[in-house]
Amino acid sequence: MDIKLQSIKVRDLIDGYVNDPDNGVRGYGGKLDIRPPYQREFRYDLKQKQAVVNTILKGFPLNIMYWSVVGDGEFEMIDGQQRTLSICEFRYHDFNITDPERGVLFFSSLTPDEREAFLNYELTVYFCTGTDKEKLDWFRVINIAGERLLDQELLNAVYVGPFVTDARRYFSKNGCPAYKIGSDYLNGNAIEQAYLATILRWAARKEDIKEVSEYMSKHKDDANANQLWAYFSAIITWVRSTFTTYRKEMKGLDWGLLYDTYHNNIYDTVELEHRIHDLMEDDEIMKKSGIYSYVLSGDLRDLSFRTFDKKQKREAYERQGGICPWCGNHFELEEMEGDHITPWAEGGTTTADNCQMLCKDCNRKKGAK
Missing domain, CATH: 1.10.30.50 (DNA Binding (I), subunit A)
Incomplete structure (x- = not known):
């Protein structure tokens, strides 16, 4: 693992800055991907952005940023995205700061000396080069402050590629396809990667792979995530057709495991619903969510019963x-x-x-x- 600490001037960071739907968000002469595909859709509010600019104008230190070396002269922003965007947006007049004596100030309103000081301000950046496993370990170490990346986001960062990009389209956006068909059955929310983390865990187990990271490494260069989506769709379709009445106890169950184990069986869904209804009414059963596993497995260990006082x-x-x-x-x-x-x-x-x-x-x- 090669980790280098360097100083990058603001003027170099904002060189070639572009932020548009077609070209993404880039800076540092076009060599830095400021918002890689795995980054969450989070933005500083105005006060936070103003605080970044004022920190620089006062010459105070900003927190260290982290870039991943992804190719010859190419980099991805791992930590520091919102600070970078705040710097670039202020320079190109997307927002202003407020001075108690001078009022509203855009970059062009600063004195020549202030503009030079802003552009020559030196940012502290760690450049990280290594294997996927080394990067993942490194990202987990540095992921300790600010808007922390969740574990799934760290995995997205390490195993970025066409598979992750397409998987996020299905599972990681507000109103994504997974939300539309499966939100009643999944815990968490899409934008925090909960849906993606769940289906990846199910898919890894289906392929007898112990770690999600190993599964993502295996599929990193897949052209798309169509197979993953098809598997998820099949699970949800099976759940809906097998258990014809929805109950809140169905949310968050390990439907992937139940599908893999029992989807080839044929059930009388009317009789199944009657059994579930009766079991739900049974005061002896405390863990109602376990009923769904029990009616398929017949294993009493799937249930939790009242205990003696x-x-x-x-x-x-x-x-x-x-x-x-x-x-x-x-x-x-x-x-x-x-x-x-x-x-x-x-x-x-x-x-x-x-x-x-x-x-x-x-x-x-x-x-x-």
């Missing part, structure tokens, strides 16, 4: 005289756990007369059967 456990303990009915040994109360004599699956409920106290070992053995 302290009074019920104390009554059962006294009734048993502290003896575990499974092993016949005596235990203190805190060494035992409440257990349903008749299990929920056989109609048992969480009532005092259905409570027995088992030692922890026996309770584990019973639960494993």
Whole structure:
């Protein structure tokens, strides 16, 4: 990993500045991509931009910026985007500052000495060169101040390419396609990369890849993210067709895992809905979201049931005289756990007369059967 600290004058930073939909946002003689595809859509407000300019005019130090070396003489802005945009926009009269004595000031309103001082102000920049893994580690280290990049944004920064660019179009924009068809089933929001992080995790697992970073590295140079989008669309279509009534408990479930495991099965969706409805009405079930996994798997571990309260456990303990009915040994109360004599699956409920106290070992053995 090669990391170099350099000073860059403002006049060099703003050289060749362009900000338009076709050419993107560039500076430093056209060699610096100020807003790479992985950057979030965030902008300083006017007061923040004015603070950057006033810092420079007063000769105070600005926070260090970080650029990634991406080619021969080409760079990407990793940290410092909003400070850079503030500098460029002030120079080209997109906003003004306010002086208590002189009033509204644009760049052209400054004195010649002030303009020269602004243009000759030296910014401190770290230039980072290395492998994708080294860059990711480096970005995580520097990602400690300001508008922090989330982990998925850091991954986008390292594995930038046609795949990430296209994936962000599907999953990372306000009103993106993923939001339109899947927002009811996903946690977080698109602009903070939550949707993209979720589908990448699902897709990596589907390919037996442990780390999302490894999956992104593998697909970095894919021409597009069509396959990823098709997989996501298939998941959402399956969820909607299998579970015909939407409930808030469906939001945020690991639908990728459920789809991969069960989508080839054929279900009577009417019967499935009746089962879900009845289970939702069951006061014994505390983890209602687990119902969706349970009706597919039949595994009781997908559910979480009501537990006995302290009074019920104390009554059962006294009734048993502290003896575990499974092993016949005596235990203190805190060494035992409440257990349903008749299990929920056989109609048992969480009532005092259905409570027995088992030692922890026996309770584990019973639960494993």
